[in-house]
Amino acid sequence: MMNRVVAYSTNATIKILQQPSNPEWIETAIANLDTILLDHSHCERKAAGAAINLMFRYPAHQKLVRQLTAIAQEELSHFDQVNQWLEKRNITLAALNSPPYFAQLKSQVRHPEPDRLIDLLLVLAIIEARSHERLGLIGEYCPDAELAKFYRSLMASEARHYGIYWLLASEYSDRPTVQRRLAELGEYESSILATMHPEPRLHS
Amino acid sequence: MMNRVVAYSTNATIKILQQPSNPEWIETAIANLDTILLDHSHCERKAAGAAINLMFRYPAHQKLVRQLTAIAQEELSHFDQVNQWLEKRNITLAALNSPPYFAQLKSQVRHPEPDRLIDLLLVLAIIEARSHERLGLIGEYCPDAELAKFYRSLMASEARHYGIYWLLASEYSDRPTVQRRLAELGEYESSILATMHPEPRLHS
Numbered sequence: 001m002m003n004r005v006v007a008y009s010t011n012a013t014i015k016i017l018q019q020p021s022n023p024e025w026i027e028t029a030i031a032n033l034d035t036i037l038l039d040h041s042h043c044e045r046k047a048a049g050a051a052i053n054l055m056f057r058y059p060a061h062q063k064l065v066r067q068l069t070a071i072a073q074e075e076l077s078h079f080d081q082v083n084q085w086l087e088k089r090n091i092t093l094a095a096l097n098s099p100p101y102f103a104q105l106k107s108q109v110r111h112p113e114p115d116r117l118i119d120l121l122l123v124l125a126i127i128e129a130r131s132h133e134r135l136g137l138i139g140e141y142c143p144d145a146e147l148a149k150f151y152r153s154l155m156a157s158e159a160r161h162y163g164i165y166w167l168l169a170s171e172y173s174d175r176p177t178v179q180r181r182l183a184e185l186g187e188y189e190s191s192i193l194a195t196m197h198p199e200p201r202l203h204s
Numbered sequence: 205m206m207n208r209v210v211a212y213s214t215n216a217t218i219k220i221l222q223q224p225s226n227p228e229w230i231e232t233a234i235a236n237l238d239t240i241l242l243d244h245s246h247c248e249r250k251a252a253g254a255a256i257n258l259m260f261r262y263p264a265h266q267k268l269v270r271q272l273t274a275i276a277q278e279e280l281s282h283f284d285q286v287n288q289w290l291e292k293r294n295i296t297l298a299a300l301n302s303p304p305y306f307a308q309l310k311s312q313v314r315h316p317e318p319d320r321l322i323d324l325l326l327v328l329a330i331i332e333a334r335s336h337e338r339l340g341l342i343g344e345y346c347p348d349a350e351l352a353k354f355y356r357s358l359m360a361s362e363a364r365h366y367g368i369y370w371l372l373a374s375e376y377s378d379r380p381t382v383q384r385r386l387a388e389l390g391e392y393e394s395s396i397l398a399t400m401h402p403e404p405r406l407h408s
Binding site for chain 1: 257269281296
């Protein structure tokens, strides 16, 4: 069903992802849509939590705080919308173990400042960019037209979020340094996804 | 200026707080309004974080998740509003050490379930009830009429929040047990506040 090349998620100015998703990923996702929806709910909650945690770590960074507040609000609104989809499809809200993706990406965050902040922002930019790409794929291939439409409706904010994280990183270092680090982290992210995690997840 | 008895924060059906605030607290707060505003900003962020952390701990508790999502959204919106007040008054967003209040209350949370969940919910109910009382006092005594109005506007949601936390606790145990525990925690909370923390804080 999906033997065409999977679209590349970038926008006009930033290339966040180094590699598009493996076509196997979307086949697995569509074949396990209920698990993906449940995982997606957890991802939205985690995304809100990540934005809030970052504010806890940098409570005096005015611009960061303002923009992360808006992101956290949007993620919570998506979380609520995904949970309504779970109810509609009679999927019970349940714990779900995370794929290694997040911990592996986090392991790349350097400790001294400002590297730490830049890495945290770029890791979040990459996660959002990958979500954007994959929600877009679900929006394209999902057989339930209404659910597909919902997924397409989420894409714009995911793109906005990765743009914000990337721009914030550029506030704390010069752009060439940020771009170099983004490319390194992006390479690493693609290497994680090169081996597909056996459980169907948004980031497997 | 404040020698009348400070109003007691309860609603018609639940008595959450065992003791009203000491009148000294509001005098200190009004004399240090900028610090209180900054602390208030941190409190709203912490309140959003606490709601999200609770969802992380109990990701499969459908009703809890739904209601905490709404609370976290509202807290973030208040956080944003308080931060706008900081800007308006040229108060720089800065870290501020927490009063011992939160850690002391948290130390009372029992470990085995469902006690843990009930205690976490009741501790949050008490914190919200105390915030409700104290925001109300600021709304009453603040010399800046516009800021006073803002504080009064927040009171209704704080009251709603403590009601929700209390009702959620009643979902996981019978009401007399919840009431007994609430009274114990409420006594403890009053005992913390009996000795005023030397730094001006919302919960000092």
